Amino acid sequence: MxxxxxxxxxxxxxxxxxxxxxxxLPADLLSAACQRVLADPVESVPILQYAPDEGYQPLRERLAQWLGRHFGVEPDANRICITGGASQNLACVLQSFTDPHYTRAVWMVAPCYHLAGAIFEDSGFAGRLRAAPEDDEGLDTEELERRMEAWESKEREESHPEFRKLYRHVIYVVPTCSNPSGKTLSVRRRESLVKLARKYDALVISDDVYDFLQWPIDGAVSPQWPPKMRLPRLCDIDMSLGRAENDPRGFGNTVSNGSFSKIAGPGVRTGWAEGTPAFALGLSKTGSTMSGGAPSQLCAAMLADLLRSGELExxxxxxxxxxxxxxxxxxxxxxxxxxxxxxxxxxxxxxxxxxxxxxxxxxxxxxxxxxxxxxxxxxxxxxxxxxxxxxxxxxxxxxxxxxxxxxxxxxxxxxxxxxxxxxxxxxxxxxxxxxxxxxxxxxxxxxxxxxxxxxxxxx
Ligand SMILES: Cc1ncc(COP(=O)(O)O)c(C=O)c1O
CATH class of the missing domain: 3.90.1150.10 (Aspartate Aminotransferase, domain 1)
Known part of the structure; x- marks a missing residue:
């Protein structure tokens, strides 16, 4: 029928x-910013060259200010590394901080962002992606621990590349306004997830791409964001707990994978990663970044300009x-x-x-x-x-x-x-x-x- x-x-x-x-999307603003940043050779010369590995410094600093203000944390540009967006950076994080011989499993909050699976598989984790289910509060951290415990075995290897550490597990989450479920993980669960990651030597890769896209269901949108729309990021909780005993070099157990795709346009291919300074440095030493410089240098300059003027906000x-x-x-x-x-x-x-x-x-x-x-x-x-x-x-x-x-x-x-x-x-x-x-x-x-x-x- x-x-x-x-x-x-x-x-x-x-x-x-x-x-x-x-x-x-702010096409006019990007166009004007492009004109501005290319007009003056003092700015345009470095912008059109290979970028420093950690990314365009003014954008790192302006992001640190913006995020620090928004999430109520101390701004620190050394925690930030400019990326080519969340997808590209997910691949870089896996190249630099995981090894399919060492890293046991990738735990993905399910339902999950469906295009992330291929990125993990390309990094050697085919067959080792495991589901971590949600309940009404988002990721069920108790069930995740049961599944991780069952997966763990006794033998442990240690590996200490100069700028890096290799994590034993990866946990992939979209804690705020998730794609696809729309759920936001509660503060209680955020805290237990970070503690779980520290206990199991896991890196939580947190795609924080929708943080700035929240609104009240009834009533007007206001520039004064209520605390319930500014829940602490996993990386902020991790930092607030100080260095874990099993992490003497201070890499931390979380990385916030941010992106301009949803706030300035997917075509700008620019994002940022925020973790500990050691993590950001290690990430910036990814081979393809050391050869090509940080991705998206020209767009990074345009976005830094729009953050400076407040126009993007x-x-x-x-x-x-x-x-x-x-x-x-x-x-x-x-x-x-x-x-x-x-x-x-x-x-x-x-x-x-x-x-x-x-x-x-x-x-x-x-x-x-x-x-x-x-x-x-x-x-x-x-x-x-x-x-x-x-x-x-x-x-x-x-x-x-x-x-x-x-x-x-x-x-x-x-x-x-x-x-x-x-x-x-x-x-x-x-x-x-x-x-x-x-x-x-x-x-x-x-x-x-x-x-x-x-x-x-x-x-
Ligand atoms: C959860 C999540 N992560 C990453 C991406 C892709 O981000 P980017 O455009 O920065 O690569 C998307 C896009 O839909 C997404 O929903």
Missing amino acids: SSSVPVAKKKQINLLRGWPSPHL SFIENKTRPALQRRHRIMMDAVKEHLEPLGVVSRESSISGEGIYGGYFVWLMLTQGPPAVLVSDAAVEEENIIIGRGNMFAVRGDEQGAKFDQDIRLCFSWEPEEALVDGVKRLGRLIKRMQGNLDHYEKLAAQIKDSDRPVSSWV
Whole structure:
């Protein structure tokens, strides 16, 4: 059974793509900053050369000021290393601080950011990615410890490259407004995660890419951020605990993997890593950085200019956050109207009961069926709508460790506002049709190979 309008005539709506809408990005500001930083040879000469390994110094300093102010910590540019964005830096961290012969396992909070799996596999961890499930408070650290304990064996090797340490485990998390679940990890769990990492010689790689994209669900966005939207980063908790006994050289057990992708544009390919000074130094000595210099030198200079003038912060406060707040509300209103009556359950707040949300995504559970994979196949076939099926976000190679057969992820940052509503409405009609005729859709799905299903944002 299919809807009356042939699929080819329906406008495609992509609710899988996790990109910012062009309206959310400061093109004019970047253009003016580019003109400014290249106009004066005193600035332009070093900007167009190989960068220092640790990155463009004015950007390190301005980031330290901004982050220090925002999170209420002492600014220290020596803790920061400029990167080519969170994805590129994840690969650099793995190259420099892990070794597949030494590092036992990679623990990924599940559901997880689905494109991170390939980065870990490229670094030699295929088959050793393990799921660490979430509960209502985010990552369940007690369950993670049980799984880590079971995985540990007695033998231990020590290895001390000059600028580095090798960690025995990696834990990969998106603690604030997670992609895909939208959840924010509670302070209690943040503290126990850092303690767990210290106990098990683990490096927590914390993709902190949505920290500046949070808003109250009801009421206006304000530049005065309440504490619940500024929970301490894992790296700040780690620093506040001082040097761990088993870490005499002070590398710490957390790295904050920050990015300008969601606040200035993915195309700027610039981010930052913040950890201890020893960690930042070790990271800057990654071979490809020592050869090519820190990535994104020209963009780093433009972003430093926009941080100096305060224009980037103003843009985030006045444009990006209110626009995302509005888009989220529009999508949630549509979810309530068209999906809730069909048994679809959504999450109100990134932290339960706190009335805040953030990031780009809503995570929905189809409590009365049909399975998410059937819905995503039929959504393409009958409605020309692309959505994220839950199992895309399972941990590769440990799909049984945490399963998401009934979940879907929808992105509200990419499509225009009216398409968000139309997409959810069409999805509702589809789910209703499916609930009444499951056999037909099961047969249809059996004809589709898993490899033909969309896996990345490029669909
Ligand atoms: C959790 C998470 N990490 C990393 C990235 C990619 O970051 P970047 O563009 O800085 O490489 C994304 C983009 O969607 C993301 O959601």
